[in-house]
Amino acid sequence: MQTYLQIIAALWIVFMVFLFLPTFRKELPAERKSSLYIRHSFIVALLAVALVILIAGFEPDVLAIRVVPDSSLAGIIGIILTIAGLGFSAWARHHLGKYWSSMVMIKAGHRLIITGPYRVVRNPMYTGILIAFAGAAIAIGELPAFVALVIGIASIGVKIHAEEEILLEKFGREYLQYKRDVRAAIIPWVV
Incomplete structure (x- = not known):
């Protein structure tokens, strides 16, 4: 399992370099930023930490429960999902180009991106990231990894809400x- 997790970690490092490296060039100035995202994501993080502390305090063994068997198949599925998810996110990042930001904001001269993966789903970067998170959770196989996946889903839901508000x-x-035209926010042709 350790080798699978090392591969997944390396994939994430490469993705993060791809994601942030272009931002070292001169960025467009922000026209408007959302404070809603910062406030709400902080609340989600606090609730998640409180939940883990409560669970650990009352049932510490629960955090060691294995959800997916420790196997080569789980590791391989995890790697495949991570590659697919991060690849989809990278494709979306490419289409966003100079309008991408880690924060929820509208940049000067911003235009609505509806090309590439944005023709299939409104938030393809998040779709890909959640697929990659699911891959990591499967490879790890323990309950805390799936709890982290749920927290990731909640955090991304908060960010989508803030982004849709500012885009509207x-x-x-x-x-x-x-x-x-593109009804799906996260899962193509579904949700």
């Missing part, structure tokens, strides 16, 4: 039409 404010009818 900036692009109005154009964004509403995009939401009608």
Whole structure:
């Protein structure tokens, strides 16, 4: 299992370099930032930490429960999902180009991106990241990894809500039409 996790960690490192390296060039100035995301994500993080502390205090053995058997198959599935998820996210990052930011913001001259993976799902970077998180959880196989996956889903849900609010404010009818055309926020053709 250790080798699988090392491969997954290396994939994440390469992805993070790809994600952030272009931001070292001169970035576009922010036109508007969302404070909603920062406040709500902090609340989600606090609730998650409180939940883990409560569980550990009352039932410490629960955190050691294995959900997925420790096997080569689980490791291979984890690696495949990580590659697929991070690849999908990288494709989305490429299409966002200079408008990408780790924070929820609209940049000067921002335009609505509806090309590439954005034709299939409105938040393809998050779709890919969640697929990669699921891959890591399967490879790790223990309950805390799946708890972290649920926390990741909640955090991304908060960020999507903040982004949709700011995009609607900036692009109005154009964004509403995009939401009608691409109904899926996370899972293509579903949700």
